[in-house]
Amino acid sequence: MSQNQNRSGDNNLKYAVDIVLCVDTTASMARMLANVKQSAMSFPNRLAQEMAAKGRGISSLRLKVIGFRDYADCAEDAMVVSPFLRVPDDLDSFEKTVNALHAGGGGDEPESALEALALAIGSDWETGLDRRRHVIVMFTDASAHRLGDPRHTSAATYPQSVPGSLEELYAQWGSGQSHSARMENPAKRLLMFAPESYPWTDIADDWNNTIYFPSVAGEGLEEWEMDQIIATIANSL
Amino acid sequence: MKLNQVLNGYRVVTRPTNADAGKCLWAFAEKGGGEFFIKEFLDPKIPKADSMGTVEDKERRFAECERFAKRHTDIMAALRADDVHAGNLVLAVDFFAVGTRYYKVTPRVRPADAAARDLDTRGQLVLLKTLVDSLVLLHAKGIVHGDLKPENILLTPARKGSLLVAKLIDFDDAYQAGAPPMAEVIGGNPLYGAPEWLRYLRGDQGAHARSLTQAADVFAVGLLIHTYLFGVPPGYGEGHESPAAAVLAGAPLAWDSRLGGRIRRLLESLTAADHRARPVIADVAAALDEPDVLVSAAVSPSPPPVPPPSTPPPGGGARTSRVLVNTTKTAARTSSARLRINLTDKN
Numbered sequence A: 001m002s003q004n005q006n007r008s009g010d011n012n013l014k015y016a017v018d019i020v021l022c023v024d025t026t027a028s029m030a031r032m033l034a035n036v037k038q039s040a041m042s043f044p045n046r047l048a049q050e051m052a053a054k055g056r057g058i059s060s061l062r063l064k065v066i067g068f069r070d071y072a073d074c075a076e077d078a079m080v081v082s083p084f085l086r087v088p089d090d091l092d093s094f095e096k097t098v099n100a101l102h103a104g105g106g107g108d109e110p111e112s113a114l115e116a117l118a119l120a121i122g123s124d125w126e127t128g129l130d131r132r133r134h135v136i137v138m139f140t141d142a143s144a145h146r147l148g149d150p151r152h153t154s155a156a157t158y159p160q161s162v163p164g165s166l167e168e169l170y171a172q173w174g175s176g177q178s179h180s181a182r183m184e185n186p187a188k189r190l191l192m193f194a195p196e197s198y199p200w201t202d203i204a205d206d207w208n209n210t211i212y213f214p215s216v217a218g219e220g221l222e223e224w225e226m227d228q229i230i231a232t233i234a235n236s237l
Numbered sequence B: 001m002k003l004n005q006v007l008n009g010y011r012v013v014t015r016p017t018n019a020d021a022g023k024c025l026w027a028f029a030e031k032g033g034g035e036f037f038i039k040e041f042l043d044p045k046i047p048k049a050d051s052m053g054t055v056e057d058k059e060r061r062f063a064e065c066e067r068f069a070k071r072h073t074d075i076m077a078a079l080r081a082d083d084v085h086a087g088n089l090v091l092a093v094d095f096f097a098v099g100t101r102y103y104k105v106t107p108r109v110r111p112a113d114a115a116a117r118d119l120d121t122r123g124q125l126v127l128l129k130t131l132v133d134s135l136v137l138l139h140a141k142g143i144v145h146g147d148l149k150p151e152n153i154l155l156t157p158a159r160k161g162s163l164l165v166a167k168l169i170d171f172d173d174a175y176q177a178g179a180p181p182m183a184e185v186i187g188g189n190p191l192y193g194a195p196e197w198l199r200y201l202r203g204d205q206g207a208h209a210r211s212l213t214q215a216a217d218v219f220a221v222g223l224l225i226h227t228y229l230f231g232v233p234p235g236y237g238e239g240h241e242s243p244a245a246a247v248l249a250g251a252p253l254a255w256d257s258r259l260g261g262r263i264r265r266l267l268e269s270l271t272a273a274d275h276r277a278r279p280v281i282a283d284v285a286a287a288l289d290e291p292d293v294l295v296s297a298a299v300s301p302s303p304p305p306v307p308p309p310s311t312p313p314p315g316g317g318a319r320t321s322r323v324l325v326n327t328t329k330t331a332a333r334t335s336s337a338r339l340r341i342n343l344t345d346k347n
């Protein structure tokens, strides 16, 4: 029997998990944000447990946090983006990043969630190891602004990499058949805890590998127990 | 899908979840008084006229959807509920699309509230045989299940008595022997995966799709039999994360010390590193038909590594040279004499 031919010199399966948490930090999210923050803290442990139970050790686990508000309301604090933080090495930074999120501002609906989603899709995902899972989780209680609105894109802080339309963003998400996608089809998952409003229902209908847990717009995500949310994310690995 | 939504006549009666499911959302459903399991696939999604994407992109997606649907209807056609051994395969009764999404429906199975290792030896044998017989049918048709693991084998009470039968679910990772899906998308589970599966998935040099055959299922069966008898798969040593990894490295699997000689040799051959050296599933079925196959040939040299049952059975443990694989003698004793054929101590 030939053996030990893989790169790392042992026979174990190397599994990489990257998770990007996109969190709406506008004022209406105050109550929810406290929950999201709390569970984000327990995340690393829970995920490791879940994977061990499935017989898959995670060889690489990285978390990234994107907090978003509204470029239309206040472009200066519309987006906070962390790099990928490695667990357990960068756990401190991860906890600091999560702790620093605070709810406030945002004005009225809609918010700049699609920009956050675009930045998440454009992340520097792990491309090595044997198997990968790239998960984006969206937490919001609002609809999103359409992409490409000059009133937002003209802001000095507006990220240049964000595509000009939902169509273009879709092309970056891609399907099993697309050639231009940024995301690796079998690896990617998009979990949306969001109301039944633009663009969440469209995305859920049209984009593959998405899981949509609708909440009632304006009422926040309270109906979703945080524990269920963590379990859902862990299940998606 | 949503709780209370009606899809093709099936009313969703539980909140959809992705528990134990990598590629779907699932829930239980009802239709015409019957109870069903309904699965909503995450990929592919059917493009509509007003869907996002260019015309060419939508054409490609549409073609992918047709291939996906064909794969499912082909499996449904190949595995028919009226086949002699199909009784314990949980087969799709419906496959359809609503809007942009595909759904698959199977009868709902209500798992028993019992573990295989708590059965007496005959009970364990019945359970294993129901599993193996299902695979005999599958393998005879050239189909590899591809994701054998305890989560995909639901244990249900037999129609009468205290026996459990194994219902095999989730044929969504199944493939024709020698023609598996590409390495990036092939299903399977690291704990029960075969060495050739592990090498294929990792893209090792010299790993070939054609070596992924029914023998990959057979490897999993070897591990599963151990799991059903003792509650856990065999040990695979520090430094290896799975039985397949250990076997690939030439390290022996650590069988439970209570495992008898004949069954141990069977499991060893089922988990051979070289897939060509493993018996075919029909041989496993035949081996399980031999009398006393689960009964060990000699008393184990070392005591079993599990604590003894809290209530010692009346009359003490096995006093003879034969030990039951099952240490839960209380269960064996309390079951009726009818259940004791082939497994009482014979001097």
Ligand SMILES: Nc1ncnc2c1ncn2[C@@H]1O[C@H](COP(=O)(O)OP(=O)(O)OP(=O)(O)O)[C@@H](O)[C@H]1O
Residues within 6 Å of the ligand: B019, B020, B021, B022, B023, B024, B026, B037, B090, B106, B107, B108, B109, B110, B147, B151, B152, B169, B170, B172, B173, B187
């Ligand atoms: N017929 C059924 N009756 C009752 N429960 C079922 C039935 N079929 C599946 N389940 C439950 O649903 C879970 C998920 O189903 P299934 O394994 O088919 O999903 P999957 O997405 O193919 O999962 P994976 O590919 O990760 O194994 C199973 O582990 C089992 O607990």
